[in-house]
Amino acid sequence: MGSYRLHPPQSGLAWEVADVKVLQQRLLAGTHAVVTGAGSGIGQGICVRLAELGAAVTGIGRTDSALQRTAELVARTQGNFQWFSADVRDCAQVRSVISEASAELGMDLLVNNAGGQFYAAADEISDKGFRSVVDLNLNAVFTVISEAKQFLARRGGSIINISLSGVERGSVGLTHSLAARAGVLAMTKTLALEWAHLGIRANCVAPGVVISDSLPGAIASDLRDRVVPESVPAGRPTPTADVAELVAFLATPAGRMITGQLLQIDGAAHLGRGLHMVDNWPPGEEGGE
Numbered sequence: 136m137g138s139y140r141l142h143p144p145q146s147g148l149a150w151e152v153a154d155v156k157v158l159q160q161r162l163l164a165g166t167h168a169v170v171t172g173a174g175s176g177i178g179q180g181i182c183v184r185l186a187e188l189g190a191a192v193t194g195i196g197r198t199d200s201a202l203q204r205t206a207e208l209v210a211r212t213q214g215n216f217q218w219f220s221a222d223v224r225d226c227a228q229v230r231s232v233i234s235e236a237s238a239e240l241g242m243d244l245l246v247n248n249a250g251g252q253f254y255a256a257a258d259e260i261s262d263k264g265f266r267s268v269v270d271l272n273l274n275a276v277f278t279v280i281s282e283a284k285q286f287l288a289r290r291g292g293s294i295i296n297i298s299l300s301g302v303e304r305g306s307v308g309l310t311h312s313l314a315a316r317a318g319v320l321a322m323t324k325t326l327a328l329e330w331a332h333l334g335i336r337a338n339c340v341a342p343g344v345v346i347s348d349s350l351p352g353a354i355a356s357d358l359r360d361r362v363v364p365e366s367v368p369a370g371r372p373t374p375t376a377d378v379a380e381l382v383a384f385l386a387t388p389a390g391r392m393i394t395g396q397l398l399q400i401d402g403a404a405h406l407g408r409g410l411h412m413v414d415n416w417p418p419g420e421e422g423g424e
């Protein structure tokens with residue numbers, strides 16, 4: 136029987152280029168997109184790209200200064216961005232913000248990106264810890280979607296739920312988060328069925344390792360130098376820009392028949408050794424198996 140081992144990526148490949156933008160300019164002009172977790176990382180990158188493509192973008196997050204920074208980045212592209220401070224786990228607050236943002240504009244794209252977790256073995260997760268992660272990564276997603284539905288239904292909009300690569304396989308240290316994200320995947324498929332006649336599509340986009348500016352430097356270095364080479368068959372992290380481009384594509388009419396899908400954008404990480412097979416991840420923990 137053959138064996139498989141990870142190799143460093145071959146040099147000189149055609150894909151060794153800076154951020155790739157393949158979509159036609161102003162493709163999203165006249166549309167309105169709402170993005171949660173808009174003040175940093177992947178959410179910020181999505182906001183900037185959607186605005187650059189002509190969408191009016193509403194960003195939601197908890198930290199004003201972070202959202203203001205996204206507004207500055209969007210302004211450099213001549214884009215249109217407004218933001219609201221809200222905790223997506225606060226049902227009344229987030230419903231009010233979604234309604235205020237979309238009453239006039241309607242909504243063509245909703246990106247549920249706010250999310251996160253702590254790494255801990257199942258034995259180390261308290262009831263409160265489990266619930267807080269499920270609240271953020273599952274319950275809040277339902278609240279946002281259910282408020283957004285009336286606006287998405289006006290013109291037939293698209294829902295994109297940001298998930299985690301490996302969601303269907305499991306990953307050590309992420310019991311709470313993967314339980315929540317598996318719930319979101321099931322929700323996504325169900326809504327794709329229930330709301331297809333309204334023209335509403337629902338998909339999950341699941342990045343692998345994305346080394347964004349919001350990660351502490353030591354973690355970012357460990358991911359880049361050790362974790363990615365040991366766990367991602369393509370030997371590379373997933374660029375934020377690639378996630379943003381995929382999200383934008385799914386929002387266009389070219390994506391109109393794509394619904395109920397899980398799109399993993401991870402260099403085959405979900406097929407091979409995952410983060411859970413890397414020793415000492417996160418740093419300072421025992422990790423591995």
Ligand SMILES: CCCCCCC/C=C/C(=O)SCCNC(=O)CCNC(=O)[C@H](O)C(C)(C)COP(=O)(O)OP(=O)(O)OC[C@H]1O[C@@H](n2cnc3c(N)ncnc32)[C@H](O)[C@@H]1OP(=O)(O)O
Nearest residue numbers: 251252253255259261263264267300301343344404409410
């Ligand atoms: C090959 C596949 C690759 C896949 C790669 C996947 C990589 C994924 C990357 C990302 O997701 S990047 C996102 C980066 N950001 C974050 O992850 C956010 C960081 N986390 C948080 O902000 C918080 O932890 C939270 C998840 C939002 C929860 O915050 P909340 O304010 O609700 O909770 P707390 O009041 O702080 O705590 C509640 C509860 O949880 C317990 N807890 C907190 N941390 C830990 C821990 N490290 N270990 C165990 N338990 C923890 C805390 O103690 C509280 O419980 P009690 O003690 O009161 O019972």
Ligand SMILES: NC(=O)C1=CN([C@@H]2O[C@H](COP(=O)(O)OP(=O)(O)OC[C@H]3O[C@@H](n4cnc5c(N)ncnc54)[C@H](OP(=O)(O)O)[C@@H]3O)[C@@H](O)[C@H]2O)C=CC1
Nearest residue numbers: 172174175176177196197198222223249250342344345349
């Ligand atoms: N980075 C990675 O390798 C990967 C990330 N992901 C997922 O992608 C998404 C974005 O991650 P990433 O950009 O890396 O991480 P960040 O921590 O940079 O982004 C998360 C954003 O969500 C916001 N947020 C968190 N909690 C809430 C809340 N309760 N209400 C409103 N906003 C909130 C945060 O802002 P604030 O705290 O100001 O509210 C922050 O801007 C997450 O769902 C993450 O799990 C998936 C795979 C890999």
